[in-house]
Amino acid sequence: MFGPKLLTPGTTSGLLPEVLSPESFTTQTCKIWFTHAPILEAYIAAPMAAQTGRLFLTRSIGATGVTPVSSRLLSWDPNNGAILKSTDQGNTWTVAPLPFKVGGNMPGRGNGERLAVDPNNSNIIYYGATGDASGTFGLWKSTNGGSSWSQVNSFTAVGDWVENPNDANGYLTAKQGIWWVTFDPRTVVGGVTQNIYVGVATKNAPRIYRSTDGGSNWSALGGQPLTECGGTGIIPTKAAIEPVSGTMYVSYGMASGPYDDEKGEVWKYNISSAAWTNINPLVNDCQPPGGGNIFFGFNGLSVSKSNPNVIMVTGHSSWWPDTYIFRSTNGGATWTNIWHWTRYPSIAYEIVYPHDITMSPWLKFPAAPVCSGSGGGRPGPVENPKIGWMTAALAIDPFNTNNFLYGTGATLYGTSDANLWDDASTSTPFHISVKGNGIEETSVTDLAVPPSGPKLLSGVGDIRGFYHSNVTTVPSTQYQVLTSTNSLDFAQGVPAKVVRAGNGDSSNCEKSFAYSTDGGQTWKMVGGQPTGVTGSNNDSVAMSADGTRVIWAPNGTTAAYTSTNWTAASPTWTAITGLPAQAKVRADRVTANKFYGFASGVFYVSTNGTSFSATVSSGLPITAKLVTVYNKANDIWLVSPDPTTGGVWHSTNGGASFTKLTSVSLADGVGFGAPATGQPYPAIYLAGQVGSTRGFYRSVDGGASWSQINDSNHNWYYSGFVITGDPNQYGRVYIATNGRGIIYGDGP
Template identity: 40%
Template sequence: MWTSKALALLLAAAPIEAAFSWSSVKTGGGGGFIPGIVFHPKTKGVAYARADIGGIYRLNSDDSWTPISDGIAQDSTWHNWGSDALAVDPQNADVVYAALGMYTNSWDPNNGAIAKSTDQGSTWTFSNLTFKVGGNMPGRGTGERLAVDPANSNIVYYGARSGHGLWKSTDGGVTFSNVTSFKNTGTYREDPSDSTGYESDIMGLLFVTFDSTSSTISGATSRIFVGVADNTTASVYVSTDAGSTWSALAGQPGTFFPHKCKLQPTEKALYLTYSDGIGPYDGTNGAVWRYDLTTSTWTNITPVSGSNLYFGFGGLGVDMLKPGYLVVAALNSWWPNAQIFRSNDSGTTWSPIWEWTSYPSMNQYYGLSTPNAPWINTGFWEVTNDEPLGWMIEALEIDPFNSDHWLYGTGLTIMGGHDLTSWDSAHNVSISTLANGIEEMAVESLASVPGGSELLVAVGDDSGFTYASSSSLGTAPASNWMAPEFTTSTSVDYAGLAVADIVRSGNSAGTQQLGVSSNGGSTWSIDYGASTTAYGGTVAYSASGDTVLWSTASQGVMRSQYTNSFTSISALPATALIASDKQNDNYFYAAYASTFYVSSNNGQTFATGGSLSGASQINYVIAHPTTAGKVYVSTNAGIYASTNFGSSFTLLTSALTNVYEIALGVGSGSTWYLYAFGTGPDGNRLYGSADNGNTWTDLQGSQSFGSIASCKLAGSGNVAGQVYVGTNGRGVFYAKGTITGGSTSGTSSTSASSTSTSHATTLTTITTSTTTTGSTATTTTHTSTAATTTSTCTVGQYYQCGGSGYTGCTNCASGYTCVAQNPYYSQCI
């Protein structure tokens, strides 16, 4: 049995009055996979969306979204930004439930929880589970796995993964017990041979759907349907006695997995979508079925057949105001576009949202716009005509109070519109991106350039963004980083004496994975000195911008001057940390394990620098933006500083230990603030210091950043007291305030929209990648454990080594094996 600890949302470990007020840097487009959207069935305007790694959001009346889980994913509870299911209470519009957790395998050491809010997400209580929840696992788009009895608000069902079966609460989510009469806990494993447990875990239960038209027994709805990932015996089960007994639903389709099951109460019918894959990436066959509750008969209403059926079905929207009207979506039609079908006669006939005329010409019965995120047009739709309608479409809903209003989730954003019924008359609809307020990106690197671009953001899946000034932080960029456009940009750096010069690295082998800019990141060009086999890792630009040092993921540490070909730096271990002195072109710095390295000849050679007595692991290295030779190093023992180009170091303070990423930013007067993620007097949090680390102040308060080991950090080079935090799933946060000694006066920046707001990790390094444009779960500490130089084409732990269309290195470093995560991505495990 689970028992609720009744933990309030506002249980901050640090004094709130000491913290800054945080806002989101705006992209306006989401940026990752939205697997679930839920409308309240009886109260107009209440709806929620869940992201796989970026938390939960509530819909606003202006089509924007408000994050409602930002306070519940602290360092020790980072997995709470993963959400595997949502449910609303049909009798109370203020109540919302969520199944929280990130992974069911060893990547997440934490058991999951069922969270409940009675005020639409302002505060939460938790019923802790005795097993894990997989918000970023395969099959996360099925469901919803949570459901509240429409006749009894005290009854809540949850269908678990991993063979844990069906669970029930009879006290409004305070406690849950296993429904032992429900025997089939699922048999399907996506890849039983996967040693990581990511694809070899039992998929379990897929959805819980109540029949609100059925009678009640002792105040509970009598008929309940549950979906199971079992394609060998039966996948849909029914109870007609309020959950006391269960049986396989007679006459049901076989072979495929059910993804969605929706009731149309006026018709007294269930609609179900099926796919031969569990999603969200796979599926090459599938079906749509209608089940008549009155006659207990099944009807195959699949919109297409034969060669036109090359995908499974996921998203399903049923119109509650117009019986017989519905839309369904291809789960994955990877080329040339997603496909959505509309029926106004209960699935007897269908019309598509596009169709071929004479190949390659087609009729497109829609118009597209992205006013909230123009970079989606320039970075995706204009680059290729493939998939403008999206991919990985599992969430698809019609507003129960407005037949024209519909929303659907993709691997990139939320889309939809307000003229769905025009499909029935003009056979044309207007579709927009509608994810304003959702910020669901895994941030790989941040930089703020003194005298230059205010913020450079390297991200997974969406390349990256440039914000020229602080005033632009609340405006969605016109373009992401393009020409070259890397799927994932892993690092970005600037030249301290030539601040318009920027360099960035990408993570997709097969083309040159370095981009350079001479105008602060407004436009880019390819660095042709890079080979097509080197990728990933981190970059450092020399002070004058003539030399790039690149600690690659595939070929060790390399150097190039004047855009010439890169040569290997044999003195440095592979994956070493690197940094450049920002004022002296001769100096680069590096670190590996507990050893610090210095180059005084522009990176040509490196020698061992000063020792860091008491530290056994260096986590990050930064150079002072305006003072030559001043270097800071974060370690497991605290922060060390050097004023003589790394020849010797001094431990700044013992107040912070186990320090991860650090940053410097302009402070009040002539001071520079020092920022650090580490273990301090208020726990594992973000701290700031105005006196070079002598005293520290908690800047975080109740704001969640997820695991501090995976956070990225930058202090503003231009705005006093402004600091940026890049998260592993919730984009970039920023705040502005004054740090004085050991206390803080925090003020929020006024340039961000008040409604602006997608894996994470413990202290070990993990990476889970999805598709090239879905939401990527990337977690990195800044450490390495094996000093292996790479002379052949091999890649390190957690980097890509295969997948459809992949042309990079397929050999993993010693000790690791290339394991398929999905048809499009394999990684070294």
């Protein structure tokens, strides 16, 4: 075992769909838990004091330890979802398979909670399923603590809301199904809660249903709001029952979120009188502060357990000028926002709190380029760092109303002095700071370890990537350009030269290719790029060993391209002959102008960087990753995770022929580090399956034998993007995960 650690940034850098603070947990056990997209769709803790430590999770699309599917392949995982259960506060887990898929990174992932434990009987659990283009999967129930599940056939409501039925990729065509389940804990008979409420994603029927007999029968809740400010219908995104007053609070929006929503509302329902009251936080019910239309929906609903008059809710889909967070101390009669307009529309808004990002300084996003002559858009600049965006998750501490946490599209924030927000007589501001230390959700797409300069260069989805000067200090900033990095490379002989390909923000005139001349510390966008380039997950980039040429296989084009003047104001990109578009490309780490390519089971070689020839067209997998070895000319490795045709192939003659390793049945990634003492070949690090065991391995004898370097408790979900050693330090390994950040370890 290599003693794995979480590499900085080490703080959440992805959407947090839910923040939960279990009422029965003490600070000595487990007070706060989170769900992380895209790994998990739902999380809940059994709220009974007698069941402290019982946790439940749903595992989403992509969650498979047998046949993980890279998001770069633009494929859906064929496996169904599952409910994960722990009875020891998350130390160990059991899995109950579901007969359908669940989607932790799908539209509507911030709504709910879909997974709900009966507060009076933790053996009874409900799960509101999503659907697909053909239908929804309904309401599901377990009566044995999550070990097995069956559909509640008496619940017939259909959550048929679809974000975009015309989406060509299918991502937005899934029916949203059931968004939330909540219990009235006062209504207990025979140890089972009787009154249960379910929120359904639809605009064609009632949205909220209730059972008064423990889930046997269901009916639509009377008088519920169905339309919003001049629109076509609102959908309940979250609900919370306050048992002292017997009130159910419900937040609404018009769409799934978390990216887009509008015309939100907040209502409360008096359970005993069946009366609905609109408690919209906006001064004018259909108009946000400063005027205009309600361009956001509400979510992040939380009611204090220690003071039932304290309620909070977020305008989760508001991006400009910032998200909205509203707080009420009188049950929703009046509200205050976390920021205030000073004038409109000149985007002068007053922040009423100090905003501490010391723990994650990279949250101060680099300034975006200015589009020449683009016109339109919102005036600026906006506050940086922002309060957040996609703020679907918020929780008030059940033990202390002064504390709350909320999740954003970038991190977890919180405060412990919200009483200063509530106190209108004081001018002392409350404080918000990053609370995400040790929580990681980053999708890491590429890693590189140059022979000099940084300890590591990382490519990351959504937050560009980082120059890691060491592994224990949080980087002060992200890369300056490209929203996401899909591929990066440096010149082995001139490591100050680095290039990246990825997704640029076209609204800010960003290109999809960037370069650095100082080892990755600062970046510039390329002055021009080939016609037809579109950002995607398929880009592949390589730089020659001497740093004089780059090859780029961008998405959206009909060819791969090469350039020798990519730093010029108007660079020349020449179409490469003999190499398919979107092929994977790598440079030989020793021989200048020698490059390799791979696509659809065929291996290609170029000795001039402008034309390629196929060398091997049989016996190789259809899809594979291509890796070349530092300081070794003509040394190439191919790895494939295909369960039937996968494995590892090695060439030492520049791709003229390959030998398949018989000891490895499939592999997600391979990388190289400093050799062991007395060994001529670099240490090899592998994410794959040796024999019958999936895991992470090291070989110090060129792949002849393998030693596993992890155990069954350290698989990090899915790590099929990249694994690499450190050529400067024997025993060091870096593992790029899709949802757990960068793991590193040091071994003997």
